[in-house]
Amino acid sequence: MAIPTISSTATEERSTPSAPSVWRSPSFLILLGTGAIMAFGNKIYELALPLILYEMTRSSVIMATMRGIEFLPNLLLAMFIGVLVDRVNKKRWSLSAILLQAIVLGILYGVIEFGQPEPYAFYIAGFLLMGLGYAYNNARVAMVKHSLPEELLTSANASYAFVTTLVGILGPGLSGLILMLPNLHLALLITSISFALAYATLLFIPNHESRTSGAQGQGFRTELRAGWAELLRNRPLLRMSVIVIFLNSASGMIDTTIIFYSKDVLKLNNLELGIVLSAAGAGGLAGSLLIGRLRRCFSVGRLISLSALMTALVQLLFYIADKACVLALGLLLFGLFETISSVSIWTFRQETTPYSLIGRISGITGSIFKLGMPLAIAFSGWVTEHEGAQLVFLMGFFLNMSVFAACLTGPLWKAARA
Numbered sequence: 001m002a003i004p005t006i007s008s009t010a011t012e013e014r015s016t017p018s019a020p021s022v023w024r025s026p027s028f029l030i031l032l033g034t035g036a037i038m039a040f041g042n043k044i045y046e047l048a049l050p051l052i053l054y055e056m057t058r059s060s061v062i063m064a065t066m067r068g069i070e071f072l073p074n075l076l077l078a079m080f081i082g083v084l085v086d087r088v089n090k091k092r093w094s095l096s097a098i099l100l101q102a103i104v105l106g107i108l109y110g111v112i113e114f115g116q117p118e119p120y121a122f123y124i125a126g127f128l129l130m131g132l133g134y135a136y137n138n139a140r141v142a143m144v145k146h147s148l149p150e151e152l153l154t155s156a157n158a159s160y161a162f163v164t165t166l167v168g169i170l171g172p173g174l175s176g177l178i179l180m181l182p183n184l185h186l187a188l189l190i191t192s193i194s195f196a197l198a199y200a201t202l203l204f205i206p207n208h209e210s211r212t213s214g215a216q217g218q219g220f221r222t223e224l225r226a227g228w229a230e231l232l233r234n235r236p237l238l239r240m241s242v243i244v245i246f247l248n249s250a251s252g253m254i255d256t257t258i259i260f261y262s263k264d265v266l267k268l269n270n271l272e273l274g275i276v277l278s279a280a281g282a283g284g285l286a287g288s289l290l291i292g293r294l295r296r297c298f299s300v301g302r303l304i305s306l307s308a309l310m311t312a313l314v315q316l317l318f319y320i321a322d323k324a325c326v327l328a329l330g331l332l333l334f335g336l337f338e339t340i341s342s343v344s345i346w347t348f349r350q351e352t353t354p355y356s357l358i359g360r361i362s363g364i365t366g367s368i369f370k371l372g373m374p375l376a377i378a379f380s381g382w383v384t385e386h387e388g389a390q391l392v393f394l395m396g397f398f399l400n401m402s403v404f405a406a407c408l409t410g411p412l413w414k415a416a417r418a
């Protein structure tokens with residue numbers, strides 16, 4: 001009887017190279033670590049700034065104005081930033097953007113610590129922070145695309161959303177503890193330190209760009225026109241961009257109103273507010289885990305459409321929320337559907353855009369995405385001040401339902417198959 005031997009199939013299995021994975025890319029892991037640190041800091045200062053303003057002014061209008069101004073850089077500068085990102089070394093650009101954010105936060109902390117700043121100081125700081133944050137994120141999108149093959153982009157974006165959301169869950173909770181201290185602006189200093197740590201982490205990413213990657217010698221205007229031409233050619237992405245204008249407007253209205261509603265109507269203290277807001281992060285985690293399977297079953301258009309429908313229903317839950325637990329449930333579902341929609345959009349944009357144009361397409365679509373947000377956020381503040389926060393939730397419901405109806409009867413429902 002022959003002695004059993006190891007089958008050739010088993011030998012082939014051992015010799016077969018492992019399937020590609022985002023976790024085998026050192027560059028992606030560094031980008032992921034940097035993003036996690038920045039997400040931690042962002043969650044702290046994004047909550048701290050409006051709360052500091054609220055305690056200084058007790059005005060929902062000023063809070064809403066602050067949120068609206070933070071989105072102006074995306075609206076006004078994103079497409080121009082995109083041209084520059086396609087031209088420059090992505091690593092050096094990213095390091096500069098992170099370092100400048102740390103400096104701005106440090107200065108704002110010092111201004112509050114040693115003086116009594118007017119609201120315009122917060123407006124200027126918010127504008128600079130969001131502009132620099134967008135400059136970093138645009139380059140990060142390009143670096144991820146450069147580091148990984150196309151088939152791993154969904155996994156990369158889902159992993160990035162998962163890790164940054166996981167860290168972000170801790171942000172509001174920690175903010176609740178920090179904001180219980182007599183000096184609320186200490187949160188700004190902590191954010192500044194976290195950004196400095198992110199800067200140190202990003203230093204370790206390999207620098208594969210020996211020269212700028214943009215189309216040299218063509219001129220700024222010519223390169224910008226090339227970006228617009230690519231977007232107009234990519235009709236599914238163009239249609240998607242228009243839809244996102246309304247989705248982001250509704251989301252911005254809700255994000256701004258939630259804090260005021262929690263503090264002024266539900267009378268939550270800072271710790272309770274932090275815990276409630278963490279529910280949105282938990283929903284984001286669930287969304288990032290589900291998106292890979294959903295993309296294999298549904299088109300991007302259908303995921304966006306169905307997410308709009310479910311988000312509309314969630315806003316009805318906000319409308320009737322009279323307890324912190326109901327609000328937390330709404331935020332959990334809100335984070336879930338927002339993440340599914342966002343990751344689908346990010347991935348499709350990366351998949352369908354050439355690397356040489358990724359900065360410009362990210363910039364142009366970034367401007368389009370935020371087109372309605374400043375006005376929507378400012379309007380929501382006015383409505384909250386004069387009619388109450390619940391009317392804003394009802395407006396968000398109708399806006400998302402309108403988006404769902406438009407998607408259902410338009411080409412986006414059939415476009416961009418997974």
